[in-house]
Amino acid sequence: MGERIRIRFSWRKVRRCETLPYPQTPKGIAAAAGLRDQVVQLERMGMLTDEKYLELFPTTSYVLHQLVPTFGEFSQLWLNSRELVKNTRNNYRRALNSYWMPKLATVPMPDISSLMLRKIVQDIEWPSTTDRRFAVNTLSGIFKAALADGVVGHNPAAAIPKVKVQKKEIDPYTQAEADRVIDHLYATLQGKLRIYAAYFELAFWTGMRPCEMLALRWESVDLERRRLRVSRVMVDGEIHERVKTKYARDVLLNDRAMNALEEARRLKVEGGSPFVFPPADGRSAFIRSENTPKEHLNSALEAMSIRRRRQYAARHTYATICLMAGMTPAFVARQLGHSVQVLLDTYARWIDSESDFLELDKLSQFKDPPQETPSNGVTI
Incomplete structure (x- = not known):
């Protein structure tokens, strides 16, 4: 007893x-x-x-043991516990400090209700629906973690209505435009500056992201087997041993991609940078800003009177060329590091684009079947 x-x-x-x-x-x-x-x-x-x-x-x-943290305390723990590149971490911090901390920082986590959050959301003058969606998703992620840790009994952010954000239309170059850009860069860039011509040839013919291109090292390139390994990115002047999707991937190299890498290898200085695309000025081992190659791209576009797109459009160009060539979505998705569903959602209008017209031609070839005459001889 x-x-x-x-x-x-x-x-x-x-x-x-x-x-x-x-x-x-x-x-x-x-x-x-x-x-x-x-x-x-x-x-x-x-x-x-x-x-x-x-x-x-x-x-x-x-x-x-102070197991009732305030929103400010728990948010900081949540942020510190995540493995994030600098840019992503700054985006989370900006959303928290701009929208949630002014109202919730000192409030105990279990005391935050759905009604309280609805009022805060209603009072905020959101710059855009994209900002609102990111901020609310960040908030919901924090409460999901708190729910898993037993700090709260439910996720009050789940009750906040989600806003639909219209996806931006992608704007790829045509294959002819891409070839003109590459030819112009090779023709006008001399000496070590030719590294930027090789850079854009590889970008247009592998679909690699700019951050992946800048972090590519020779140890990840296998010219004999015609493939390279994408396993790191450059963000805010720093190399991170991870990629955007968190999964490394192998990219198979076509003839144009091989030509770009062979040109980069010819420009490689013995005992120099281990990176495939070092800056032409030699001031560092790798290019620390996407603006450096972008300047050469914009100059080429202006010289040829081609409409300017952002550097990332080279990735879209490769994807759309592959799909219009009839490659399977599964293969293209693996090359880009996408899921098949993301690929289909992003590039749906370029899939079966030619066969769509074959389907449309069936309409012009269609003829009404002959009408039958009733047995009483009366035509209806």
């Missing part, structure tokens, strides 16, 4: 269990039941504060 009694109840929508210094006797059980009734009543009235909880349960590990 000397064992203690435990009571269970909910506090701030989270199930709790406390051990009481009462023996398992009728008197001890009655005292425990009375204390539980008091706790339930205080919680119902919103009066079960941290101070009151500590008064009722002075030896609880719940309060002593």
